[in-house]
Amino acid sequence: MRHRVFISITGQENNFGDFFIRRASLGWTESANCRSVFAAHHDDGWVEAAGVRADDVVTRGGALHRLAWLLSSVVSRRRPVLVTDPGEVWLVRSRFFQHLFQLLIAAAIVLRRGHIIIPPHAVAQQRAAGVWPPTLWLHRALAKLADVCLWREAHSLEMIGEGDLSPDIAFSEPLRPGSEVRRLCLVSLRGDRELPSEEWLKGLSAAVTEAGLDIVVFAQVDRDANLAAAVAESLAATYNSGSFWNPDSEADLRALSDQAAVVISDRLHVLALGALSGAVPLEVVADPEAKVRAHFSAIGIHDMSFDSRGRTSEEIARWIAGRLDRRSSVEDAVANAHRALSEWRGLVERLIGR
Template identity: 35%
Template sequence: MSDKPTNVFIVLTGVSGNLGDAVIRRRVLEWVRGTGTIHAYLGRTTPGWVEQIGLRDGEIPYNAGQRKLWLRKLLFGPGPRALVFDPGEVPLGKEHLKSEAVFLLMALIVRIRGGVIVRPPRAVGDYHALTAWFYRLSCRLSQVVLWRDAASLAKMRVGKLVPDTAFGEPRVPGRPASERRTILVSMRGKRAFPDEAWFAGIAEFAASGDYEIVAMSQVDEDEERSRELAESFGEGVARYLPWGSRGDAEQELAIRALYEECALVVSDRLHVLILSAQAGAVPVEIARKPKPKVADHFATVGLTEVSLDAEQATAETVVEFLRFQETRHDEVSLRLADAHTRLDSEVQRLATLIVKA
């Protein structure tokens, strides 16, 4: 253990407009604050992304033009060091083979120089056997390897299964469950448009429970879809809340404030559902042929039956499913509290490793 503070090299790249991606990177940044000097690689990004990440005085940012400088300090600079990767989905397709070979070399140099390598909760995206082989070797050189879904851990065969990073966000009480009269719908713009039964079922459930339906986006590319959803419910049934001229940080504040008012949130976006659940809403996925992502990640925290395949569902099926979800506030709260505790123990472990690098 060195007497000098650890230089913490953290990857915080991302695209402006995806608020959930920024939230989980900012959360990992918070996990390593206080362990040493932060060197944050932001890559090719925008002012909106930088604002949302929220670097503090004394934390050193590096843009894409400073990548070589960041790498040189990481690999060959003086003093103890730690490399902290970004959380989220990691693509391991054939086109990423070269970059994973480079990452393996980086990991090897960092470890030879006595450094610590941390891989926060991730999930495997595209998969190619040889690319995954390089990534697996890199993982075996890392002191902390965390996966946010069981399928990824099974593929890579190294590391530990933990809740997604967003489950580590602070929980807020929001409005009491009995007083929540809002249902938010927020769906991906690039997926199949919901059918008539989806709209009819949600509208019938909302009317029977005196709920207001609101459409709003956490990802800018879903903005048009939110407008379409509100219009398709019919006049006077749903209200569309546009992103408008708000910057990323302002939009995050606005939608997270809305989550605190929601009884249920219907979405096929993982981080919409997790962040709204952290604010007291019940997370619900109702989508045509949904991908396993949402169900798998909530299963990791012990919360099952959150997803309904709407492909063959009737309006009555949707209503019945929503009525079941409406009763789950206490169950969701308990599962989220347990997830937070599990993540806290991992954060303490990785922080101790970095400090002692």
């Protein structure tokens, strides 16, 4: 019996990072000759750019439409393969029934000798997230049922206790040699932060000026744009106002990354995109959350996150300057991550092809 792949590519509409990893996840199933894709409310341009084919069956809508789409996997004439969303999973109380329904569907798929694939993901650990134990238990049960369950950082794997550690699926994207001579420092910060301190601004400026780099500030998502413009003004730097949360602008963002010696951000996939082009990824912010450093630690890039709160401009500049020569080690770590993900993709393709 041939398989039918049911794959979810939901995510924030105006977030390039969400688009980036969902395109990669969809790419893992491109060998399937029969796919049903749940695309939430994404428009045709987003869906096409993500790699959805003309012969794919696309379902759009909200929570009820997603439930109906999941149910259709159970009654599919072909043996179903369910591929969940990559990225963060929220194990909060309000999502208990969503996780319960998904677990029941997964159990029915397993009974039909189908497969469950959970691409690289992580438990949401932002300060606003929290974890409700019953919801956690449901996700642990789903992970136990899965043929492939991948965690993109170690703490989530330890919390659930089922599955395997892997790099973030963004690193399955093709590696880029980038420019031999790098002249840029890219800066992109979350829009819910305050404007960085004077010490931060002076320290960053001093480090990159000493290295002979020009600063370009941009926003990965639309809600980051106001802060990005303010940071650029404070640094007297270039503000690239391109809509980088739009997949049509990806070539422009990659061109910037190819010219960057360093990327400074608290956005995981801004840093991942830069690292794919050989730029050194650094997080330099006040009170950084564990997310970024945990994900880069999983691929062997350590000591790349710095808490700038209360630090002098000299301390900030010294910390940044001491890490600008890491290009070779970053390229090696990213290449290893890419190879590891290629092996996991091969396993998924074999499951689909059975």
